Amino acid sequence: MRALTWHGKHDVRVETVDDPEILNPRDAIIRVTSTAICGSDLHLYDGYIPTMRKGDILGHEFMGEVVETGSGSTLEKGQRVVVPFTIACGGCFHCSKHQYSACDNGNPADNQDIAMELYGQPMSGLFGYSHMTGGYAGGQAEYVRVPFSDVGPIVVPDGIDDDEVLFLSDILPTGWMAAENAQIEPGDTVAIWGCGPVGLFAVQSAMLMGAERVIAIDHFPRRLELARRFGAETINFEETRTYEALMEMTGGIGPDAVIDAVGLEAHGFFVDNVIDQIKASTFLGTDRTHAIRQAIVACRKGGRVSMPAVYGGMVDKFPLGALMEKGLTLKTGQTHVQHYMPGLLSAVMEGKIDTTFLISHRLPLERAPDGYRMFHDDQDEVTKVVLKPGMH
Amino acid sequence: MNDHHRQDRGDDAPPATSKQRDDALDEVAGGAVEPKGDSLTGRTVTINRPRAEVYAYWRDFATLPTFMDNVERVDRIDEKRSHWVVKAPAGRTVEWDSVITEEREGETIAWASTEGADVPNSGRIDFRDAPGGRGTQVTATIVYDPPAGAVGKLIAKIFQREPAIQARRDLRRFKQLMETGEIATAARTRKQFEEEA
Numbered sequence A: 001m002r003a004l005t006w007h008g009k010h011d012v013r014v015e016t017v018d019d020p021e022i023l024n025p026r027d028a029i030i031r032v033t034s035t036a037i038c039g040s041d042l043h044l045y046d047g048y049i050p051t052m053r054k055g056d057i058l059g060h061e062f063m064g065e066v067v068e069t070g071s072g073s074t075l076e077k078g079q080r081v082v083v084p085f086t087i088a089c090g091g092c093f094h095c096s097k098h099q100y101s102a103c104d105n106g107n108p109a110d111n112q113d114i115a116m117e118l119y120g121q122p123m124s125g126l127f128g129y130s131h132m133t134g135g136y137a138g139g140q141a142e143y144v145r146v147p148f149s150d151v152g153p154i155v156v157p158d159g160i161d162d163d164e165v166l167f168l169s170d171i172l173p174t175g176w177m178a179a180e181n182a183q184i185e186p187g188d189t190v191a192i193w194g195c196g197p198v199g200l201f202a203v204q205s206a207m208l209m210g211a212e213r214v215i216a217i218d219h220f221p222r223r224l225e226l227a228r229r230f231g232a233e234t235i236n237f238e239e240t241r242t243y244e245a246l247m248e249m250t251g252g253i254g255p256d257a258v259i260d261a262v263g264l265e266a267h268g269f270f271v272d273n274v275i276d277q278i279k280a281s282t283f284l285g286t287d288r289t290h291a292i293r294q295a296i297v298a299c300r301k302g303g304r305v306s307m308p309a310v311y312g313g314m315v316d317k318f319p320l321g322a323l324m325e326k327g328l329t330l331k332t333g334q335t336h337v338q339h340y341m342p343g344l345l346s347a348v349m350e351g352k353i354d355t356t357f358l359i360s361h362r363l364p365l366e367r368a369p370d371g372y373r374m375f376h377d378d379q380d381e382v383t384k385v386v387l388k389p390g391m392h
Numbered sequence B: 001m002n003d004h005h006r007q008d009r010g011d012d013a014p015p016a017t018s019k020q021r022d023d024a025l026d027e028v029a030g031g032a033v034e035p036k037g038d039s040l041t042g043r044t045v046t047i048n049r050p051r052a053e054v055y056a057y058w059r060d061f062a063t064l065p066t067f068m069d070n071v072e073r074v075d076r077i078d079e080k081r082s083h084w085v086v087k088a089p090a091g092r093t094v095e096w097d098s099v100i101t102e103e104r105e106g107e108t109i110a111w112a113s114t115e116g117a118d119v120p121n122s123g124r125i126d127f128r129d130a131p132g133g134r135g136t137q138v139t140a141t142i143v144y145d146p147p148a149g150a151v152g153k154l155i156a157k158i159f160q161r162e163p164a165i166q167a168r169r170d171l172r173r174f175k176q177l178m179e180t181g182e183i184a185t186a187a188r189t190r191k192q193f194e195e196e197a
């Protein structure tokens, strides 16, 4: 089959590799019909994530048709499914609590040691996202082996377009969980840093959860425009002093809840990471941004901090004092995708959430390297690239 | 509960977590394990399955190689004794007979290798109900004697190379098998899968 493989910083290629096979009873093989490039993939593209190996197949946002099933799979050939990026078993303590991204068993035993050292306990496996999270081949390919296919993939009805449901795999549930973690109450003002896919779905979700005002922060005009389309007010941090603006816009109180949807590659964020490889490749200045620090400082007393943004190691100059003194609540985590999929599928089908607005480019899989380059080089114009293996 | 954990030390933590290696070994010796050697490793894992089921799977020694990476096979000799064949570097194997020294249904299995073992070892597996209905806590405590000599050095490599990590990985695989019915693999093709094994 053809697949997008990683070879190093800014070096991804479409190559021919062996087709995946059923290896465990609960596996299924999916023929991919649509797969997206994620902001998280750019972290790999830029070489920020350690434990990558040459030839690794990328991609964790994908959907397709079931073409083969193991004896323990509940899927049937021919079904259309969207696959969550988190690989969870459904049988461990965390899965029983619907904390799927914390699944004990989704990550192969030998790969759990690194996370054990770094974080104290290992997290679930992820598709196409380094060997620390399992080393699973990802979905930017013609076919994928999907483990635990009886608890992960959600079956979508015929007649609904791929583009409408593809984002159930990651960014839609991530934006939704970000808003849920903000514990929005009626009358709330919610401030969201980052108008990428995650931030934009958080804007929509916060509105649906009853926020009175949403203030979206970014520096890309087109992305801010998309946020405005869903009712957000905006701050362009290149033109405006964000903290001051937030204080003025909220009558000197500060936002009731703040959401960091920027992450470790935040433009200019200073990351003091324990992982040497990241340290080595990080010579960013400290001035360009400080999304999570700024969010904590701006948040009103007794408010809530939600952090869907991904961090890998240690962060310097974290305002722990502000967090404590103001009595803030901080909630975060990789998304428990499986938990949110059914409800969000209904919301999409009922037209309550708009998903297709995000897609700026559709390309054949063969052009995936162009997709990465475009997404990397022009974030304003390129909001989301969807790859279609069947397209020519 | 866990009487063998508590000897003269001032807390309730398991012996394998003691900062004093000798104390820990003494303590294990004070319990049901007859220490064969001076390297100690201990690990606990919580498995979201009933204790009887977890115990029964383990007690059937022949199935242990399914999740113990280094163990090639375990042959049953009789009710108490079994023969172990364990992988060593350079395609070699090491072997020993093992005898059950203590057994309490659903609670404990302790063993020790018999005379002439390539790698003298002993240990115990304890099974307890996890609090809060979370299934079963399985604790493995293993004492072994890394062999000397040239071949010994090779052999020691597999045992000394982070034996705690090996135990941890084996227990994780055991947990996966009990909780999910399979052992997670990231391989894409059967060929990759077999290369990993």
Ligand SMILES: NC(=O)c1ccc[n+]([C@@H]2O[C@H](COP(=O)([O-])OP(=O)(O)OC[C@H]3O[C@@H](n4cnc5c(N)ncnc54)[C@H](O)[C@@H]3O)[C@@H](O)[C@H]2O)c1
Residues within 6 Å of the ligand: A038, A039, A040, A170, A171, A174, A193, A194, A195, A196, A197, A198, A199, A217, A218, A219, A220, A223, A237, A261, A262, A263, A264, A265, A266, A267, A288, A289, A290, A291, A307, A308, A309, A310, A333, A334, A335, A379
């Ligand atoms: N928790 C999860 O499970 C999960 C899932 C998916 C993605 N993520 C993470 O969420 C984050 C966002 O993902 P995305 O796909 O939307 O990424 P993205 O790169 O497309 O968007 C990030 C946006 O943040 C903006 N930004 C940069 N610095 C800023 C600052 N100082 N203030 C305000 N905005 C700033 C950028 O201009 C960009 O528009 C990433 O860290 C990603 O890894 C987390």
Ligand SMILES: [Zn+2]
Residues within 6 Å of the ligand: A038, A039, A040, A041, A060, A061, A085, A170, A171
């Ligand atoms: Zn993603």
Ligand SMILES: [Zn+2]
Residues within 6 Å of the ligand: A088, A089, A090, A091, A092, A093, A094, A095, A102, A103, A104, A105, A106
């Ligand atoms: Zn699980």
